[in-house]
Amino acid sequence: xxxxxxxxxxxxxxxxxxxxxxxxxxxxxxxxxxxxxxxxxxxxxxxxxxxxxxxxxxxxxxxxxxxxxxxxxxxxxxxxxxxxxxxxxxxxxxxxxxxxxxxxxxxxxxxxxx
Amino acid sequence: xxxxxxxxxxxxxxxxxxxxxxxxxxxxxxxxxxxxxxxxxxxxxxxxxxxxxxxxxxxxxxxxxxxxxxxxxxxxxxxxxxxxxxxxxxxxxxxxxxxxxxxxxxxxxxxxx
Numbered sequence: 001x002x003x004x005x006x007x008x009x010x011x012x013x014x015x016x017x018x019x020x021x022x023x024x025x026x027x028x029x030x031x032x033x034x035x036x037x038x039x040x041x042x043x044x045x046x047x048x049x050x051x052x053x054x055x056x057x058x059x060x061x062x063x064x065x066x067x068x069x070x071x072x073x074x075x076x077x078x079x080x081x082x083x084x085x086x087x088x089x090x091x092x093x094x095x096x097x098x099x100x101x102x103x104x105x106x107x108x109x110x111x112x113x114x
Numbered sequence: 115x116x117x118x119x120x121x122x123x124x125x126x127x128x129x130x131x132x133x134x135x136x137x138x139x140x141x142x143x144x145x146x147x148x149x150x151x152x153x154x155x156x157x158x159x160x161x162x163x164x165x166x167x168x169x170x171x172x173x174x175x176x177x178x179x180x181x182x183x184x185x186x187x188x189x190x191x192x193x194x195x196x197x198x199x200x201x202x203x204x205x206x207x208x209x210x211x212x213x214x215x216x217x218x219x220x221x222x223x224x225x226x227x
């Protein structure tokens with residue numbers, strides 16, 4: 001059983017399209033995150049939800065909108081995709097609102113905008 | 115603000131060599147420190163962690179000691195294997211109420227047979 005699963009694994013789309021990435025965790029964790037990893041492997045946090053409540057919202061274009069229907073799911077919707085959105089997007093979860101225990105990561109969604 | 119600096123890669127070693135990947139941090143208070151490993155095409159996996167000064171984290175032959183006096187958390191392994199080839203990330207969590215993990219830029223490690 002995969003602990004943190006993301007779909008799709010690969011996503012190739014044209015500029016201007018709207019797309020969604022889904023994430024689910026079966027660990028019973030309270031907190032979920034979205035990170036973006038660029039081509040140089042640099043990881044930057046985008047959003048965090050704790051029990052369906054948005055708690056971290058970094059400086060991210062408002063074309064990116066997260067949604068958490070329940071504490072086991074966190075989705076990311078991206079409007080009007082741009083070339084610069086090409087990256088690997090990772091979902092992660094942690095047991096509680098502090099990140100002291102570390103995260104469990106999903107395997108990533110590689111988004112390519114052409 | 116909080117930040118993590120780790121040695122730039124790539125690091126290339128022969129099998130059974132000794133490994134050190136340097137990591138230093140800047141943080142207020144007492145962060146928790148982590149090493150994560152990312153194998154090709156996969157997500158990050160927690161390798162080891164330490165939550166207070168002088169703690170040593172260890173896993174799979176890797177070790178790192180939380181040194182508050184030098185604000186460091188260097189990763190070491192006595193004898194590396196080809197299967198250790200991956201990207202290694204040093205990271206910290208700032209222990210605030212709604213904390214997040216801040217990652218270093220990653221160090222790519224390649225082990226030659």
